[in-house]
Amino acid sequence: MPDEPLLRVEEVSKHFKVRGRTLHAVERVSFELDAGQTLGLVGESGSGKSTLGRVALRLLEADAGRVVFQGRDIAKLSSKELRQERRHMQIIFQDPLASLNSRMTVGAAIEDAMIIQGVGTRAERRKHVDELLERVGLPLSAGNAFPFELSGGQQQRVGIARALAVKPKLVVCDEPISALDVSIQVQIIDLLKDLQKEMNLAYIFISHNLGVVQYLSDRVMVLYLGEVVEQGTAQDLFADPQHPYTRVLIDSILKIPESSAERRPMTGLPGEMPSPFSPPVGCPFHPRCALAQDRCSAEKPQMRAVADGHLAACHFAG
Amino acid sequence: MAVASMPTSSATASPRRRSQLGMAWRRYRRNWLAVAGLVWVILFLIIGIIGPWIAPYSYQATDFLNANQGPTWQHIFGTDNLGHDMFSEILWSVQNALEIAFGATLISFVVGVILGLWAGLKGGAADMFVMRLVDFMFAFPTFFMDLILVTKFGRGMGPILFAIGITGWAGYARLIRSLVLGMRNGEMVEAATALGATQWHIMRRYLFPNVMNSMLVALAFGIPGDLTVMAGLSVVGMGLRPPLPSFGNMIAAAGGNMLGYPWLMYFPAGIFAITLLAFLFVADGLQEALNPKGGF
Amino acid sequence: MADALLTVENLHTEFTRQEDVIYAVNGVSFSVAPGETLGIVGESGSGKSVSVLSVLGLLRGSGKVTQGSAKFEGTELLKLKRRQLEDIRGRDIGVIFQDPMTSLNPTMRIGDQIMEGMLTHHYASRKAAYNRTIDLLTEVGIPEPTSRFRNYPFEFSGGMRQRVMIAMAIACEPQLLIADEPTTALDVTVQMQVLALLQKLRQKSRMSVVIITHDFGVATNFCDRIMVMYAGKVMESAPLEEFLKRPAHPYTIGLKASIIEVGQSNRVLQPIPGTTQQLTEPPRACPFVDRCAFAQDACHEELPELRSIGSDHLVACLRAEEVMSHAG
Numbered sequence: 001m002p003d004e005p006l007l008r009v010e011e012v013s014k015h016f017k018v019r020g021r022t023l024h025a026v027e028r029v030s031f032e033l034d035a036g037q038t039l040g041l042v043g044e045s046g047s048g049k050s051t052l053g054r055v056a057l058r059l060l061e062a063d064a065g066r067v068v069f070q071g072r073d074i075a076k077l078s079s080k081e082l083r084q085e086r087r088h089m090q091i092i093f094q095d096p097l098a099s100l101n102s103r104m105t106v107g108a109a110i111e112d113a114m115i116i117q118g119v120g121t122r123a124e125r126r127k128h129v130d131e132l133l134e135r136v137g138l139p140l141s142a143g144n145a146f147p148f149e150l151s152g153g154q155q156q157r158v159g160i161a162r163a164l165a166v167k168p169k170l171v172v173c174d175e176p177i178s179a180l181d182v183s184i185q186v187q188i189i190d191l192l193k194d195l196q197k198e199m200n201l202a203y204i205f206i207s208h209n210l211g212v213v214q215y216l217s218d219r220v221m222v223l224y225l226g227e228v229v230e231q232g233t234a235q236d237l238f239a240d241p242q243h244p245y246t247r248v249l250i251d252s253i254l255k256i257p258e259s260s261a262e263r264r265p266m267t268g269l270p271g272e273m274p275s276p277f278s279p280p281v282g283c284p285f286h287p288r289c290a291l292a293q294d295r296c297s298a299e300k301p302q303m304r305a306v307a308d309g310h311l312a313a314c315h316f317a318g
Numbered sequence: 319m320a321v322a323s324m325p326t327s328s329a330t331a332s333p334r335r336r337s338q339l340g341m342a343w344r345r346y347r348r349n350w351l352a353v354a355g356l357v358w359v360i361l362f363l364i365i366g367i368i369g370p371w372i373a374p375y376s377y378q379a380t381d382f383l384n385a386n387q388g389p390t391w392q393h394i395f396g397t398d399n400l401g402h403d404m405f406s407e408i409l410w411s412v413q414n415a416l417e418i419a420f421g422a423t424l425i426s427f428v429v430g431v432i433l434g435l436w437a438g439l440k441g442g443a444a445d446m447f448v449m450r451l452v453d454f455m456f457a458f459p460t461f462f463m464d465l466i467l468v469t470k471f472g473r474g475m476g477p478i479l480f481a482i483g484i485t486g487w488a489g490y491a492r493l494i495r496s497l498v499l500g501m502r503n504g505e506m507v508e509a510a511t512a513l514g515a516t517q518w519h520i521m522r523r524y525l526f527p528n529v530m531n532s533m534l535v536a537l538a539f540g541i542p543g544d545l546t547v548m549a550g551l552s553v554v555g556m557g558l559r560p561p562l563p564s565f566g567n568m569i570a571a572a573g574g575n576m577l578g579y580p581w582l583m584y585f586p587a588g589i590f591a592i593t594l595l596a597f598l599f600v601a602d603g604l605q606e607a608l609n610p611k612g613g614f
Numbered sequence: 615m616a617d618a619l620l621t622v623e624n625l626h627t628e629f630t631r632q633e634d635v636i637y638a639v640n641g642v643s644f645s646v647a648p649g650e651t652l653g654i655v656g657e658s659g660s661g662k663s664v665s666v667l668s669v670l671g672l673l674r675g676s677g678k679v680t681q682g683s684a685k686f687e688g689t690e691l692l693k694l695k696r697r698q699l700e701d702i703r704g705r706d707i708g709v710i711f712q713d714p715m716t717s718l719n720p721t722m723r724i725g726d727q728i729m730e731g732m733l734t735h736h737y738a739s740r741k742a743a744y745n746r747t748i749d750l751l752t753e754v755g756i757p758e759p760t761s762r763f764r765n766y767p768f769e770f771s772g773g774m775r776q777r778v779m780i781a782m783a784i785a786c787e788p789q790l791l792i793a794d795e796p797t798t799a800l801d802v803t804v805q806m807q808v809l810a811l812l813q814k815l816r817q818k819s820r821m822s823v824v825i826i827t828h829d830f831g832v833a834t835n836f837c838d839r840i841m842v843m844y845a846g847k848v849m850e851s852a853p854l855e856e857f858l859k860r861p862a863h864p865y866t867i868g869l870k871a872s873i874i875e876v877g878q879s880n881r882v883l884q885p886i887p888g889t890t891q892q893l894t895e896p897p898r899a900c901p902f903v904d905r906c907a908f909a910q911d912a913c914h915e916e917l918p919e920l921r922s923i924g925s926d927h928l929v930a931c932l933r934a935e936e937v938m939s940h941a942g
Contacts, residue, residue, distance in 0.1 A: 044801035044802070045801055151889045154889070181828065182657065183868065183869060183872050183890075185872065186874070186885040186886070187885040189874070190883045210876050211873070211874040211878065212874050214878075214879050215874045215879050215881075234879060249802065250876060252802040252805070252806045253802060253831065254805075254806075254832055254835045256830050256831055256873065256875075257834060257835065260854045260855045260858065266836070267810060268803060268804075268806035268809075272771055272773065273771075273801075
C-alpha cells in the first residue's frame with residue numbers, strides 16, 4: 001500500500017483504574033505519521049501526552065481504538081511478533097539515568113539492544129556500538145563507563161544510541177530534553193534532527209517546550225485532559241492558533257524581551273486544571289475559557305477543519 | 319551540523335577504568351569497623367574448617383580429675399563440670415555454628431528469592447498468595463515453630479538447620495518482592511520491554527543484577543540472626559543434643575554456674591558476642607559499599 | 615552600595631566528596647538593594663543555588679563556606695550562631711524552594727504550618743496569627759481559606775502547594791524573599807499564576823526578591839537586575855535594560871542563543887560545545903574557556919576579574935569589549 005502511513009492511530013482511548021475511579025488519560029485520539037516526519041505532542045502535565053506515546057508503542061494497551069504500524073494492527077500481534085516488531089519502534093526517555101541499568105556499562109547497554117533483537121555477531125555488535133557512540137558524539141571510552149559516571153547530556157546520548165542500535169523507523173521522544181540544561185538541550189535537539197535526516201526516522205516528540213516542538217515538528221497536536229483540542233502544521237498552529245487553550249499556552253511562554261519596556265505583564269489563566277477523574281462535560285476547557293458560553297458546557301465541540309490541514313475542537317474556531 | 323567533540327575530562331570515563339567491585343572495595347575499606355569485622359569473620363571461617371584438627375582434645379574427651387578448672391596452660395579456657403576442655407569445645411562449636419548458620423540462611427535465602435521473584439514478577443494471584451504466606455510467617459512466632467519442628471524431628475544438626483532455614487525465608491521474600499515490584503514498573507524495565515526483551519532476559523540482565531547487592535546485604539544480616547536463633551534453642555534446652563558442642567549449650571550450662579566458674583561463661587559468651595557483632599559490621603559495611611549511587 | 619539590604623562578598627563554598635573537594639562557589643559577590651528584584655541565572659552546577667544557600671546557612675551534606683562575608687542589614691550572617699540565623703531566616707528573610715512537597719510537613723495541616731512561623735518568631739499572638747493565615751491564604755489565591763486551612767499538603771496540586779509555600783515565606787513580612795527555582799516544577803500556565811502572585815506581593819510590600827532560575831525568560835520578565843553564573847563564579851551582572859541591549863559575556867550570549875522560541879523554526883542552531891564540569895580544583899583560568907568561541911591564549915592563563923564596563927554593568931571576560939561589539 002503506497003498510501004499507508006508508517007503509523008496510524010485511530011480513535012484510541014486509554015483509561016486507568018485507580019482505587020475504583022476511572023482516570024481518563026487519553027480520549028479518542030487519532031493521527032497519522034509518515035516515515036521521516038515528526039509529530040509534536042504538547043500539553044501540560046496530566047494532558048495524556050506521555051500515555052499516548054506509550055499506547056502508540058503498545059507499552060500500554062489501548063482500551064479502545066486501533067494502532068496500525070506498518071500496515072499491521074499491533075494489538076493483534078502475538079507477543080513474539082510484537083517483540084520482533086519492537087525493533088522498528090523505539091523510545092527515548094526524559095530521565096535517561098532511570099531508563100538505563102546502573103549495573104551495565106554504556107557499551108553493554110547499547111549492545112544489549114542488539115542482543116535482544118538477535119542482531120549481528122559479537123564482533124559486529126561491538127563494532128556497531130563504537131560507531132553509535134561516535135555518531136551520538138560520545139568518546140569511545142564512554143563505552144566502558146557506567147551511566148551514573150556521565151553527565152546528563154551524555155546519558156541522554158546513550159539513551160539515543162541504544163534506541164538507534166536496532167535501526168528503528170519510529171522513535172517516541174518523551175520529554176527528552178526537559179531534564180537537561182539549556183546549552184545541552186540545543187546539542188541534543190541538533191543531534192536528533194541530524195539523525196532523523198540520516199536515518200529517515202519518524203518522531204513522536206513529546207515536550208512542554210513549545211519553541212522546541214515547533215522547531216522539530218512537521219505537525220503538532222495540542223492535548224488537554226486527554227483530548228486533542230487542536231492540530232495543524234507546526235507553522236500554522238503556532239502562527240494562527242485557533243483553540244483558546246492553544247492561545248493560552250503560547251501566551252504563557254516567557255520570551256526574553258527586546259527591552260525592559262516589552263516585558264510580559266504577569267497575568268495568568270485563572271483556575272486549575274480539572275481532575276482527569278471527572279473531566280468537565282462538554283468542552284474540557286470551558287470552565288477556564290474566556291470565550292465560553294452555555295453551549296460549551298452542553299455540547300462537546302467536534303474536531304473540524306478551520307483551514308487546510310488545521311483542525312480545532314472549538315465551537316468558535318475559524 | 320555535528321556536535322563538537324566532547325572534551326574528555328574527569329567526568330568522562332578514564333580509558334582504563336577500575337571495576338565496580340574495586341570501587342566497592344575502596345568504599346568498604348574506609349569503614350574500619352567493617353574491615354575489623356571481616357577479619358574476625360574470616361578467622362571464624364578458617365577455624366570452622368580446621369578447628370577440629372587443631373583442637374587439643376576431642377569434644378567428647380572428659381578429664382574428671384580436672385573438672386571445673388580455671389584457665390591453665392593445659393586447658394587455656396578452663397574445663398567444665400565434666401572436664402571437657404573449653405578451648406576444644408569452642409573450636410568444635412565454631413564448626414557447628416557455621417554449618418547451621420550458613421546452611422539455614424542458605425535455605426531461607428533460596429526459598430525467599432524464588433518466592434519473592436515469583437511474586438514480584440507475576441503479580442496478581444501469585445503475589446497475593448506469597449504475601450499472605452509471608453504475613454502468616456511474620457504473625458506466627460517462628461521461634462515457637464522452630465521448637466515444634468526440632469521436637470518433632472530431633473535435636474541433630476540436620477533437623478535444626480532445616481527448622482531454622484524453613485522458618486526464616488519470609489523477610490527475604492518480602493524484600494526481593496518489593497525491590498522487583500519497584501523496578502517492574504520503572505523506566506529501566508520499560509526501556510528493555512520497548513527493545514523487545516523477554517521476561518526472562520529482563521529478569522536475568524536487568525532485575526537480578528540490581529537486587530543482588532541488596533540480597534547480599536540481607537544475607538549478611540541474616541547469618542548473625544540465625545546464629546542467635548540457634549543459641550536461643552539451646553538456652554531453652556532444644557539446641558544441639560550434647561555432647562555435640564555449641565555456643566548456646568555452653569552459655570546455657572555456664573549460666574547456672576556463673577558465680578562459681580565464671581570463665582565457663584566469659585569465653586564462649588565473649589567469642590559468640592564478638593562474632594555476632596563482626597557479622598553485623600560486615601553487613602553494615604557491605605550495605606554502604608554496594609550502594610552504587612553513593613559517590614566513589 | 616552602602617545602603618544595600620544584603621551584601622555578599624567574595625564567597626567561597628566547597629563540598630567534600632570522599633577524596634575530592636568540589637569547588638562549588640569560587641568568589642561570588644553581589645548585593646541586593648531594598649525593593650530590588652535580582653535574578654540569578656545559571657545552569658546546573660553553576661553554584662547559583664549553593665551561593666544563596668550558603669548565605670542562609672542551609673547547606674546540606676559536606677558543604678562548607680570557606681571564605682567570604684554576607685551582611686544582611688549590617689549583620690554578618692556567616693558568623694551567626696544557628697539559632698540567631700534561624701531567627702533572621704523566616705522573619706526577615708523568607709525562602710521558597712523548587713519542590714514545595716519536600717519543604718512542607720506532610721503530617722501537619724497547612725494552616726498550622728503557616729501559623730507556626732509567626733508563632734516561633736513572636737510575630738503575632740495565636741489569635742492574630744490565625745487571622746493573618748486566613749488573610750494570607752486569600753491573598754495567595756487559595757479559595758475557601760477557612761476550610762483549606764485544615765487540609766494537608768497532599769490534598770493540594772503543585773501550584774497550590776507553591777502558593778502555600780509563598781504564604782509561609784511572607785507571613786512575617788520579610789524584607790527579602792529568596793525563591794530558588796520557584797516555578798521550575800510547574801506547568802507554564804501555573805508558572806504564570808505563581809509569578810503574577812509574586813509580582814503582586816512585591817509591589818504591595820516593597821520587599822526585595824532574589825529569584826534563582828535557569829530560565830532567562832523568567833528572570834528577564836520578572837527582575838530588575840540579572841546576574842549570570844557559571845562554575846561558581848559571576849560571569850556577568852547588569853541592570854535589565856543594559857543586560858538585554860548590551861550583553862558582554864560570551865556565555866550569556868551563547869545561553870541566550872540556545873533558547874529556541876516559537877517562530878524560530880528555520881533558524882540554524884549554534885550549540886555551545888562541551889558540557890559543564892564540576893571543579894575539583896580552584897579555577898586558575900576562565901572556567902568557560904574550553905567552550906568559548908572568543909577564547910585566546912590569555913584566557914587560558916589568567917582568571918578574569920569581575921570588572922565594570924558601563925553603568926553598573928559588571929563582566930568577567932578579558933575580551934568583553936570585543937564580544938560586545940561583535941554581538942551588537
